[in-house]
Amino acid sequence: VPNQADLTPYIAQANPGDTLLLGAYHPGFLLGKGLTLRPQSGRTQVYWNLMPNPQWGSTTVQIPHGQHSQLVDIDFLSTGPLGPGQIGNGHPVTATGTGTTSFEGCIFQSLGTSGRALTTNGNVTLRHCSATTFFGATPLVVQGGACSAVRCQFTGANTVSGMGINNYQPMPGVRVSGGTFVASHCTMTPGTAMLDWSFGVPIGPVSGLFVDGGSAHLTECTIRGGAFPSGFPTIPGPYNGAPAIWAPSGSVTHARCTLLPGNGGVGTPPPAPTLGNASVDANLVGIDSSGPMARGTTWTATAK
Numbered sequence: 001v002p003n004q005a006d007l008t009p010y011i012a013q014a015n016p017g018d019t020l021l022l023g024a025y026h027p028g029f030l031l032g033k034g035l036t037l038r039p040q041s042g043r044t045q046v047y048w049n050l051m052p053n054p055q056w057g058s059t060t061v062q063i064p065h066g067q068h069s070q071l072v073d074i075d076f077l078s079t080g081p082l083g084p085g086q087i088g089n090g091h092p093v094t095a096t097g098t099g100t101t102s103f104e105g106c107i108f109q110s111l112g113t114s115g116r117a118l119t120t121n122g123n124v125t126l127r128h129c130s131a132t133t134f135f136g137a138t139p140l141v142v143q144g145g146a147c148s149a150v151r152c153q154f155t156g157a158n159t160v161s162g163m164g165i166n167n168y169q170p171m172p173g174v175r176v177s178g179g180t181f182v183a184s185h186c187t188m189t190p191g192t193a194m195l196d197w198s199f200g201v202p203i204g205p206v207s208g209l210f211v212d213g214g215s216a217h218l219t220e221c222t223i224r225g226g227a228f229p230s231g232f233p234t235i236p237g238p239y240n241g242a243p244a245i246w247a248p249s250g251s252v253t254h255a256r257c258t259l260l261p262g263n264g265g266v267g268t269p270p271p272a273p274t275l276g277n278a279s280v281d282a283n284l285v286g287i288d289s290s291g292p293m294a295r296g297t298t299w300t301a302t303a304k
Contacts, residue, residue, distance in 0.1 A: 011030075065098040100122075200234035
């Protein structure tokens, strides 16, 4: 595919099982069949572009039953501001459909209060990927289906204080609202909390993993909770930090994970590592991999 070209006609020409070799830069796209997309060399950046087609500001992968897509070494990145007073644009990715989708070595970014770097509602696998957000966006939202992640990093958006009017809340690394999320050797980090500039009240903190539906099963993961922001709040204590995992509904099982709740403020101890319906299941089997797959090299998967 020529560099910077719209992928639409090339996706239309390809047959399930084909591979598209991408250039260094392309606008967002809709992938509706089982293709492999990877750079011809290096990495490919998929960017937000308002003109001439607004739908290029996002990417949707919707694979039919019985087909499989694979996206390798693609960076779905936020762009800088288009003009003075703007904060830039995110590039949300949605993966759905009754087929399967694998992301290998990809980077996801998004921003904005309703933004999500990656939303899954199908059969999705992530290996050696990272997702980072800004200005109130969530890195990974699992809404349904089955999503698995190995050796991935999810980092939520930090707080931005808007003088008590337009505050951006800190966000968890992963939110599970439905379906099943399975993770092994992953890191989930929430955005940092802070005190509102005007009123001295905390904005946050939040947990690294938030489950309000569906189920999550975790092995050998590191999950952090947000700390109470430093400073002098005007509200009375206790000044609570956030647990690493908060499951107000749905369920979480975990094994051999490092759970690091956030520190409380002065005089308030850290909370328990988990809150809600979360429990240890020592029989969970974790999966690890030696790195991204490359033709002509040895690749190893390890079960523990």
